[in-house]
Amino acid sequence: MAWRTDSSVIAPGRYYLSGADAIVEGAVAARCGYFAGYPITPTTEVLERIAVRFPEVGASFMQMEDEIASVCSCIGASWAGVKSMTVTSGPGFSLMQEGIGHAVMTEAPMVVVDGQRAGPSTGQVTVGAGDVMQARWGMHGGIPTIALAPWSVQELYDGTIHAFNLAEQYRLPVLVMAEAATTHLNEVLEIGPEVNLFDRDKKPGAPPFGCDTSDGVPPMPSFGEGEKLLVTASTHDARGFRRTADPATERTLTTRLYNKIMLHESDISEVESYYMDDAEVAVVAYGFTARSALSAVEQLRREGMKAGMVRLKTLWPFPSQAIGEVGRQVKLIVVPEMNLGQMVYPVTAAVSCRVAQYNQMDGMVIYPSAIVETVRRAAQ
Numbered sequence: 001m002a003w004r005t006d007s008s009v010i011a012p013g014r015y016y017l018s019g020a021d022a023i024v025e026g027a028v029a030a031r032c033g034y035f036a037g038y039p040i041t042p043t044t045e046v047l048e049r050i051a052v053r054f055p056e057v058g059a060s061f062m063q064m065e066d067e068i069a070s071v072c073s074c075i076g077a078s079w080a081g082v083k084s085m086t087v088t089s090g091p092g093f094s095l096m097q098e099g100i101g102h103a104v105m106t107e108a109p110m111v112v113v114d115g116q117r118a119g120p121s122t123g124q125v126t127v128g129a130g131d132v133m134q135a136r137w138g139m140h141g142g143i144p145t146i147a148l149a150p151w152s153v154q155e156l157y158d159g160t161i162h163a164f165n166l167a168e169q170y171r172l173p174v175l176v177m178a179e180a181a182t183t184h185l186n187e188v189l190e191i192g193p194e195v196n197l198f199d200r201d202k203k204p205g206a207p208p209f210g211c212d213t214s215d216g217v218p219p220m221p222s223f224g225e226g227e228k229l230l231v232t233a234s235t236h237d238a239r240g241f242r243r244t245a246d247p248a249t250e251r252t253l254t255t256r257l258y259n260k261i262m263l264h265e266s267d268i269s270e271v272e273s274y275y276m277d278d279a280e281v282a283v284v285a286y287g288f289t290a291r292s293a294l295s296a297v298e299q300l301r302r303e304g305m306k307a308g309m310v311r312l313k314t315l316w317p318f319p320s321q322a323i324g325e326v327g328r329q330v331k332l333i334v335v336p337e338m339n340l341g342q343m344v345y346p347v348t349a350a351v352s353c354r355v356a357q358y359n360q361m362d363g364m365v366i367y368p369s370a371i372v373e374t375v376r377r378a379a380q
Contacts, residue, residue, distance in 0.1 A: 004197055005195070006031070008191055010191060015191060016186060016187070016188055017186065017189050019152075019156045022157040024049040025053075029157075029195045032059060034062075034082050035059070035060070036063075036074050042115040042117060043089055083109070085113070087114075089114060090130065094134070094138070107172060107209065107257075108172075109168050109174075110173045114175060114176065128363065129288075129342075130338075136315075145173070146167075147316040148177060154188075156182060157189055165197060170260060170268075210238025210256070215264070216259050271310050271312055274311070275307065278306050279329065281300075281307045282309065283309045284323065284347050285309065285310075285311060285337075286311060286343065288338070292365065293336060295368040296369075296372045300376075310323070310326055327353045328352070334355075337358070338360055
């Protein structure tokens with residue numbers, strides 16, 4: 001396995017693009033070779049732009065009959081040796097859960113972009129962040145995932161590239177938890193002259209589902225390379241043979257799948273801090289809501305309150321160590337979310353200080369004023 005530096009596909013410079021466009025250009029920059037998807041708001045624009053851009057760069061585009069076919073098609077493409085990707089939202093993300101679990105169990109790297117909105121079911125086709133717990137617990141089995149929470153057009157571009165690198169490095173599906181508020185946002189995007197890309201490990205003859213290295217990630221051959229491959233989502237040994245009645249094989253496999261993510265939490269999880277040096281009150285936020293939270297914190301500081309903000313760039317694995325340190329520093333944490341309360345639970349579990357929440361699920365973004373008022377009331 002190795003990192004390499006490659007040139008940007010499009011000319012470096014400043015572009016004014018939507019979040020949906022930025023996702024596509026990030027996939028192109030990451031050298032994604034295959035996309036399969038089904039149109040659904042708010043990610044239909046991603047599919048539309050990919051339908052144009054992928055043929056231009058020699059990549060394959062397929063509009064599938066539904067989300068189940070889309071995610072399963074991407075698994076096949078991954079095992080054929082190319083980077084693969086799909087996009088969806090709310091109800092489509094629900095349909096993809098079994099396929100995502102299959103990719104986790106067969107260790108097939110791929111990227112799933114979920115343009116979250118307000119639910120449940122079809123819900124409101126507007127803004128929301130209703131899928132963050134589903135990203136971790138939506139599939140059965142409890143094996144951890146990697147889920148990123150971009151807050152800008154720039155980060156949708158950078159985060160898509162990062163998601164492909166993580167997928168290849170750890171051999172699993174990586175989830176980009178976008179939102180209607182970010183995919184439909186237009187901002188200036190800076191594209192550099194080069195991108196850093198991770199190439200999956202290949203060791204001819206090595207077992208594709210078992211390893212003794214500390215990272216727990218085995219090499220991944222592709223079909224057509226001469227390897228005798230058995231790929232099954234049933235319990236299997238290091239060579240892929242089904243061992244569904246063997247407790248030791250199940251224990252070995254699931255322990256490795258768990259540890260290859262959770263033992264590397266500090267390497268994978270990222271947070272970003274603002275005004276935390278002297279903070280006595282902290283707002284913990286993610287995605288688009290973090291933009292409002294930062295504005296709210298700046299207003300509170302102008303009023304004399306020692307407020308700070310910590311942004312969750314990674315939702316899963318949850319950065320428990322970093323948030324635990326925040327909880328030891330401040331006396332109050334406020335968690336605003338465009339849902340009825342989801343990430344507030346792992347935040348509360350990680351800290352010993354008081355935690356307050358602000359929840360809004362009405363198809364509207366959370367304004368800074370709502371966060372300011374929540375912090376004021378909670379701090380009394």
